[in-house]
Amino acid sequence: MRKIISIIVLVIIAAGFVFTFSQIPFGKDKINVAGYYIERGIKQTGAVNIVTSVVLNYRGFDTLGEVTVLFIAALGLGAVLFIERKLKEEIKDKEDKKRKASLILRTGSRILFPLILLFGAYIFIHGHLTPGGGFQGGAIIASGFLLMYLAFPRKSINKRTSNIIESVSGLVFVGIGLLGLVFSGYFLTNFLPKGVPNTLFSSGIIPIIYIAIGLKVGFELTGIIDDLLGRSR
């Protein structure tokens, strides 16, 4: 009974899709709002990556909202999976009997881990010159930490250091926005000098904010995996 009603609902929705998508021509030129951003992007912000200048300069407030949503999700996950201190002692005794990972994984992950961190840092530092940015670099840093978690079943990161780095990075983002308010009267204006396009030290506050976002997202996703595995003491 449930299957028949669901299939009828899906057929109605599919008919709606066919009717809607036939009105949108695929591949035709429909640029409307973005013409302003493309023409004046490099002169007003100094970043050659137009997606970065849209994310951080023209729509910077939405990025602040997104960082907040990610923070609330990590907070909620830590609150739902909260283990009390007595239960943690029992789980720690059960975990000390775990086997070690294989030799290839242990050796390879020791070599790969600093290279993965370096690659992630490269991606979020050059966010205004090449494709990339804070969120991609943060995800790569979290993947590096996940590799270390898989290779060494009894170790974990220092939770206090990770919390401090994450909180300070979030405060740096909001602090730069408030500095923009002090200097020009609008929240999150680009008040540093724009520089020469296509060089590393250009486009004002955009590299600084992307470094803060990259560190924050990286340590946040690592904290999510650490809370799910239940490992830090």
Added chain:
Amino acid sequence: MSVIYNSMYYIASGGLILIGLYIVLVKTNLIKIVIGLNFIDTGINILLICIGYIRGKTAPIFSDPGIKSTSVVDPVPQALVLTAIVIGVAVLALALSIVIKVYEHNKTLNVTKIKGLKW
């Protein structure tokens, strides 16, 4: 044939959304329902990017001094989808933590057997 080439991305995104919706409506395992939600997310992201695509133009990065400002695709949907992907993974992590707590309380993952509400 050109009808297929003009509409294949719409079929991809619409198909993913419908398959995800089918999994959410019909399947009874909680983790499969969360997988279905992930499919709906991915389908909507593909739809947003393929609306902003213009035939014959290139990625919106002016790394070459020869790229003119009228030969790039629309950058605004790409910025929005970047936000949507990160929010999708945040919602997924929170949903899975709630599933783990529900399993600890009820010892089953079948939605027809979890009767916590009264009516």
Added chain:
Amino acid sequence: MIFQLLLIFIMIILAIAASMFKDLVNAVVVSAAVSLIASILFYFLQAPDVAMAEAAIGAGLTTAIFIIAIRKTERYEK
């Protein structure tokens, strides 16, 4: 063009297969393959930022979070 058509066809078949597996680890692995093909499609639609984000987050961290959740609950769908 033929390549993109083939990739879209494989993606739809994999999504249908994900709903029919009884072993949940199989379903999660197939979902990671769907994310990977979506990332390749993002590259063909001239969006390199989004392709990088989808590959790093969708095909990497999502699979890890799912498998940790499956390990704490049941593995087979009854």
